Amino acid sequence: MILAVCGGKGGVGKSTVSLNLARELGAVAVDADLATPDLPRGRGPDLHDVLAGRAAPMEAVESVDSIDLLPCGRSLAGARAADLTELPEALSMVDRQYGRVVVDCPAGLARDVGYQIHSADAVVLVTTPDRAALLNAFRTRHLAGELDTPVVSVVVNKATASEDREIAARVEDELGAPTTVVPRRSALADSFQNGRPLRDARPQSPALSAFETLTERIEESERQIAENAEAV
Template sequence: MAGDVYTVAGGKGGVGKTTTAVNTAIALQAAGRRTIVVDADLGMTNLSELLGLDHEPRLHDVLAGDAELGDAIAEGPRGVSVLAGRGTLESFAEADPSNLRPVLRALRRSYEAVIVDTGAGLSHETLVPAGMSDGIVLVTTPDEVSLTDAKKVGDLAERVDGSIVGAVLTKVRDDIDVSAVGDELGEEILGVVPQDDEATADEPLVVTSPDSYAAQAYRRLGTKLADRIDDPTVERPVES
């Protein structure tokens, strides 16, 4: 049985898409689901830096036709697999985003969960995984600009037959009405990541600061996605 692909997307930079993707992937791996996190933010890749990995080759090499997919997969924290990119202009120019589709198809045959980190805004490398995902997780802060941009991404994703699973709110202060934010966004709130000043350790928080409120929120999100993966009633896209 093929695994599930979940695309982590959002309209605004700096809202915590990569942090959400990484921590959720590790939480899923810890929950017993064989998981890989993919850095599909081809222009501003930072997954390898976030996790302190120095593995070659990388996703950009695979997309350029210069490397085999299996050779580009590294082992990350707590056994999660990582397919990182390379943050150079030359690599970005040579990588073909359309090759993301066969890459993700291959990964879903080997993993129970494929978590795809995408760049800010609307781009080809965001729409490709969004269109073939089992679910899209929107990431946004509660501020108006971020919410507006997230809604735009959600609207466009649905036009390419992407299915929004729900949203993750990050950098949430105590005075924020989460229910009201969910109503404005028009999506189920899957997780609330507080503005956690105690979580000062390096990423990933589920490993380095496991007792922080933020880490607990990501573990709960991982549990929700694990339950969804196990649910046979969830409608999934048909491979073309």
């Protein structure tokens, strides 16, 4: 299963969700934000090299602490040389080898986000409770619909008060997908800054239960997608 983690607005916590979700699912985390990557750096070939034909996808996957990661390069030249049309096949190859892939997508509705979503079996939308982020999440949901990629879950990140949970309930009604609230916690931000999933850095953090709930919902959606595929 290839899961695209998307959010129309920058700063909503897509990369944090991607890293932790990959850890919980036992998936390969792919940093597919070609221009502004946020997942941990790698030591060898990266996604820029893969999309430029300089390395095979399997060569670029490496173990970073507790997760398997296909990192992205940091250079502007590397981003410019990357051929996005190669992305679907690269992700498919990683999926066939590892079984699960979590793709950290760029912010916004740029051309490359369309490639990420089209390459995926399902989408997780990440937003914060503020109006601008919610509007962008709805736009991303519309794009996913145009590309026939189902939104299987929504994450309302950085929640701070009871009204945020009320917003989450309304978002769930509007988008038709289960919504998980991830509370604002310094432990979560600190662990991500250190390049580590919360389960490894702060396993006692209350925020971890949100990712456990999200993982259960993703796994249920994965089963449904597999059943639908078999029926066809």
